[in-house]
Every structure is written in structure tokens, then in C-alpha cells.
Amino acid sequence: MSENPKLKLHFELDSLKVDLEGDPETVSREFLTQLSAILPSFEVARKLNFNPDLVKLSEGLVGLVEFVPGGIILNRRDLSAEQAILICLLGVYIAYKMDRRDADSMSATALSKITGKALKTISNQVTLMVEEALVEKVGKGEYRIAPLGIKRADSIAGGLK
Numbered sequence: 001m002s003e004n005p006k007l008k009l010h011f012e013l014d015s016l017k018v019d020l021e022g023d024p025e026t027v028s029r030e031f032l033t034q035l036s037a038i039l040p041s042f043e044v045a046r047k048l049n050f051n052p053d054l055v056k057l058s059e060g061l062v063g064l065v066e067f068v069p070g071g072i073i074l075n076r077r078d079l080s081a082e083q084a085i086l087i088c089l090l091g092v093y094i095a096y097k098m099d100r101r102d103a104d105s106m107s108a109t110a111l112s113k114i115t116g117k118a119l120k121t122i123s124n125q126v127t128l129m130v131e132e133a134l135v136e137k138v139g140k141g142e143y144r145i146a147p148l149g150i151k152r153a154d155s156i157a158g159g160l161k
Helices: 024-038 041-047 056-061 081-097 108-115 121-132 147-160
Strands: 007-011 016-022 065-067 071-074 134-141 140-145
Touching: 007 024, 016 056, 024 140, 056 071, 056 081, 056 147, 065 081, 071 081, 071 140, 081 108, 081 134, 108 121, 108 147, 121 134, 121 140, 140 147
Parallel strands: none
Antiparallel strands: 007 016, 065 071, 134 140
């Protein structure tokens, strides 16, 4: 994928014809704006759906995590186990969405290494977080952030700045 991909979008509804071109984020937002003007009920439905803003989430993680080949680095060691897990899993989620990782999940072992927390601590904490719907278990010892976890991680990241 190119570094600055361009998206072209053409849509028609009755007599309305719209052509949009630019970076994917801008085109997506403009498309939703146009659609909302045409179909007011779409705006209400859009507000009810949780669609994480990757740009905003990424900006919130600046300084907290860094992407490196094969993983991420957590730049804070003073976080609680829950905070560290959520920040790491949010970083992995963003890296996956940006095609920087093959999976949006991480093992408990990898979380332990990245956070500097004991594996037993990580295992106990992610079990609680699964029960709270912050994290989803996707395989034996593999976890990914859940929508509620994304919201919580974003809040945590904002409070750490």
C-alpha cells in the first residue's frame, strides 16, 4: 500500500451525483456528511454506532507506544496492569488497522514482556478484563481489545498526557 493512498468515490442517489477524491479519511468523512444531508435518519443511526476514529486514537497514543517491526514498545512502566494491557492492545489494534501487523491480538506472554508485568499478573488481569468486556479472548492465551476497552484505553491515554 502506498504511503499516501488516494480514494476515489462516485455515488448517485436519484438525481444527485457526487464524486469525491482524496485521502481515505477525508473522503470517508465527506461521504458520510453528504449521506447525512440526504438521509437524516442515517445521521441518527451513525451516532448510535461505535466507529473508533483511528486518527484520534493514534494521536492519543503518541509518546505512550511506538510501533517497531514485529510488535510495539510501551514507553511507560508506571501504569497499572489494566492500563498497560489496554494501552498495548489499543496499540496492536491500531497497528493492525494500519496494516502494520498481521493480527489484532496479542498473547499474554507478549503482553507480559512488553509491559514488564509478571505473566501471572497479566493472566489474572486479562481474565477479569474479559469478564468486564474490555478484552476478548480469541484463542488459547490470545487477547484483543473489545469496543468497551477501546473507549477505556482512549480515556486512559488522554489522562496520561
